[in-house]
Amino acid sequence: MIKLSHVSKRYPNGHEALKDVSFDLAAGEMAFLAGHSGAGKSTLFKLITRIEKPTSGQIIVDNQNLSRMRSSKVPALRREIGVIFQDHKLLFDRSVFDNVALPLIVIGLPHDEIQKRVRAALGKVGLSGKEKQYPVTLSGGEQQRVGIARAVINRPNILLADEPTGNLDEALSDEIIDIFADFNQVGVTVLIATHDLRQVERLNKRTIHLVQGQLVENAISSGKSEVE
């Protein structure tokens, strides 16, 4: 579903955020993307969603080669991928409802259908009844969950989550990661960038490690011993 071959990314300021990264995430697979701060996790997500273009290498998402993709096809790609951004990327002058509904509004779904789906998504992340509030009136964790609801609302084939549990306590973190696992159960390909080794251990999924922009380990972790 997501295939990177020899991908490097050098930012305009000369910083090389990713160096010769290759991996293949099969359709329906769930994996963690681990790595210290500045290792290049967010950069990797930006390449997959074509927010950035790689300096070299090839990225194939759902059989589409991103380097050859015309910019007019980018919206269709992004509709296929639900992204939870590290900095939430919420609209602060819009209600929770409008924020979560945005991916459905851009595809022009009828209003009643949008309403139904937004309710369901907010229920799933434990934010029922907060539709009319504005993001500023929410806690950091609640804002993060608005972002999660927005990412899953369009039933994407791929979920990318950048530090989705960064602001959440353990119980809530477990709940959120379990939501992702549920999506994975029904066939969604899931990639979660996290520092939270507890989740990595708890779920016992494949883990991709980045160290200073390089892939150093690409193994199915089989318990605590290998993660440590």
Place this chain on the structure above:
Amino acid sequence: MGTYIARHLQVLFATLGDLRRTPMSTINTLLIIAITLLLPCLLYVTVKSAQTLSDSWEGRPQISIFLKKEISDDTATLIFEEVKLHPSIELAEFVTPEQALAEFKVLSKGEANLEQELAFLGENPLPPSIVVMPDKASAKSEKLIALKDELSQFDGIESVRLDLDWTDRFNAMLLVFSRVAMLLSGLLALGLILIVGNTIKLLIFNRRHEIEITKLVGGTDTFVRRPFLYYGTLFGLLGSIISLGLLLGAASLVAQPLNQLAELYQSNGLIHQVTALEMLAVVLVGSLLGWLAARWSVAQHLRDIQPK
């Protein structure tokens, strides 16, 4: 199709809501647009009014035929009959030297030394004359000149004068004026596009964050630009409606003194009445210019806003 229209209506109402939420800047923008549009409208009404005025003259140009002073009354009557029977002439009126003098006295009333000079001359210095009005077919300038030349050949006629020299001059000036007005209107249309384009640019930058996020969740360029096109079109539409209101207000302000003037000249309606079709044209042109301005602004600035 239904959802397509629903989507457009939704953007339309959202944009109207946005305009209402910032009343001061909306009113500012609309007034600037209205005043920019008002000038070409005023020029148009002026040109149109002047054209109607000149058309109303063109129906009755006059030719004054001055007879030789020394001819007898009988000869004069003979010439008058001959002129009257000319196929191109509809009306002819004989003016005796006495009538001419009386008219002259009325016109120069109050100018004491002129009267004294007339008295000094002792006899009436004015010749008999015939004032004629050619028929409609001969009222065109070229034909009038031919008629004038023909009349000049008559025995006993001293000179022939066309009373249209100044209408011709008026028409020529009107042509120049309407050309200048067109040029000015074109420039103002360009100015309008720049003004609306700049306003849209500011709106785009104010909504930068929203545009980025919309693109992140898969919003197409068409989707992202749609509200701004509505902004531009609505600015043009509402601005031109206000402009029409100002135009009609201005017209009714000058209408009263102008109509008094018109009564003096026994003509009616000096000022051009703006028709419903013309109003529709103003609104359409205004909306189109607003839309064009938005297209231009969006093409320039939306591409640069990409998620980071």
